[in-house]
Amino acid sequence: MVTGVVFAVNGRITLGEFMAFISYNASLTWPVRSLGRIISDMSKAGVSMERVAYILEAEEEDAAVKCEAKSTDRNENAENIVKKKKAGQSEATLDYKIPARTAERTSEDSENKGCGEKQTLGHIIGMKPAMDGDICFRDVSFSYSPDHPVLKNINFTIPSGSTFAILGTTGSGKSTLVHLLNRLYDLPEDCGSITIGGTDIRDIDRQYLRQNIGMVLQEPFLFSRTIRENIGITKEKLLDEEIRHAAEIACVDESILHFADGYDTIVGERGVTLSGGQKQRVAIARMLMKEAPILVFDDSLSAVDTETDNKIRKELKKEMEKATVIMISHRITSLMQADCIIVMDKGVIQQMGTHEELIHQEGPYKDIYEIQMNSDIRLMEGGAACE
């Protein structure tokens, strides 16, 4: 530009040429500068497109009535159910004999997952039975890949309305148990059975089953919406009192009210970043809104301090008296009041009993209990020394 001014003053170029040069220069500078940004945006868009494509191309879960029954028996049952449905009788009361399962799995996914042998699929009819019965795992074995068994011959019964706790080493298969329960993975035919109130879950409508199982994971997913919307996402109509009540039980109401926008605070990148413990508690409040008869806490209080953990569990017990609760935790204080505790290692149940029974038995439960108690005492002593 300086050179151009000098040239124009000296008369080597005309003023018009100088102005034309300046405007061409300006027109070129911005596109060249933006080129770097465009290239970086394009690579980001490429990654996002891959993610979107992954979701769009994901194989849809089998619809409940997708497989054709092969046996006459099964077809008869199906017809009976349709007839009775038409007559207005609820599925829960249908006289339904579960037939032998013969339909073979076809999806790539099902070929890769199982207990090692050829699998067959049996969820022919999406039943909607009462979901407040006992939960039974019978001879359950499962693997994600043929050469790596994750669960080996698991047997237990969770009586309706009781609290069942699972403790175990990392990778021992605790989460897999609950993933099988809500049919995130279907248990292959020859790998045992899981029943709720006597009905094999493979015969239960998948969506219905999941509606009746409230699940909170260790790292819950919150949407980039308001806290109110995140808690009430399962409800069509958001009632403030209900949302606040759920948040109070999950001991997160006070934290939410500290935010400038309270329940209207946006969560995530566009708003407030919640701590791990706050996220877990919002997820618990969200699960409570579902009013499901079966509640699963998969290490979902791990980021909450012991005192708040105790408070939440007491509130939950009061509120969800009739619910069947399954708790997975590494913290013995979180699960010591359960009606039954199992200790897992490498896909097998090592110990089973109440807290009182297990602390008087030689085994991993007693060892973990002593280690955790001693470290709690040391922490308390350290705290007292600091004061």
Ligand SMILES: Nc1ncnc2c1ncn2[C@@H]1O[C@H](COP(=O)(O)OP(=O)(O)OP(=O)(O)O)[C@@H](O)[C@H]1O
């Ligand atoms: N989707 C999956 N595909 C393949 N393998 C998996 C999958 N999910 C879990 N696994 C494997 O199965 C085993 C059991 O995993 P699982 O998550 O059930 O253990 P966990 O006891 O819940 O562990 P943690 O206490 O660390 O949460 C692990 O070896 C894990 O690597």
